[in-house]
Amino acid sequence: MVMIDYELKKKVMDANIHDALKYCYQCNRCTDVCPVADLAPNRYNPRDLILNSFLGLRENIFRGDDNFNIWGCTMCDTCDEICPQKIELTGIFTVLKNMSIAMGEGPxxxxxxxxxxxxxxxxxxxxxxxxxxxxxxxxxxxxxxxxxxxxxxxxxxxxxxxxxx
Ligand code: SF4
Ligand code: SF4
Incomplete structure (x- = not known):
């Protein structure tokens, strides 16, 4: 059973500006424009990462040594610009990267x-x-x-x- 990590959820929501994250409607535009998802569709998916962050599904985000799903992001900001809900995805991904480093799982x-x-x-x-x-x-x-x-x-x-x- 996948557990909800409320502390992780709170950290992500605190980093999110104007509460926009809860209005993500999973339209997938972020993934459609992401150059990393384009090159590695089975390993990197910003829409998926946003959903798991919002739900606090830690196990789906932090995977020990196999952490390309977080670190693949190059912070190019293309997803931030295209998101119709004005979600600052890269701000959330920075929180996840910092947590990964704090756990000793950074690349x-x-x-x-x-x-x-x-x-x-x-x-x-x-x-x-x-x-x-x-x-x-x-x-x-x-x-x-x-x-x-x-x-x-x-x-x-x-x-x-x-x-x-
Ligand atoms: S583009 Fe924005 S609203 Fe659409 S799935 Fe990505 S984060 Fe959610
Ligand atoms: S900032 Fe990261 S997730 Fe967003 S489009 Fe660029 S590489 Fe993809």
């Missing part, structure tokens, strides 16, 4: 990139080849950020615990 590429930001203050760590190329192109040097400040901010968000720093 590895996210934790690798978060580690790079923690260690170097940059999503793409400095590389001599890139710096040489920038110099050849006459581009200014990329300043080194204050890494301790970056770490302090990330520690405050408790990201360090998630990425084991």
């Amino acid at each position: 590895e590429y996210y934790t690798i990139q978060a580690s790079a930001i923690y260690d170097s203050g940059k999503a793409i760590p400095p590389q001599p080849a890139i710096e040489r190329r920038r110099e050849q192109l006459g581009l200014p040097k990329v300043e080194t950020p204050n890494i301790e400040e970056v770490k302090t901010i990330l520690n405050e968000t408790k990201l360090n615990k998630i990425i084991n720093k």
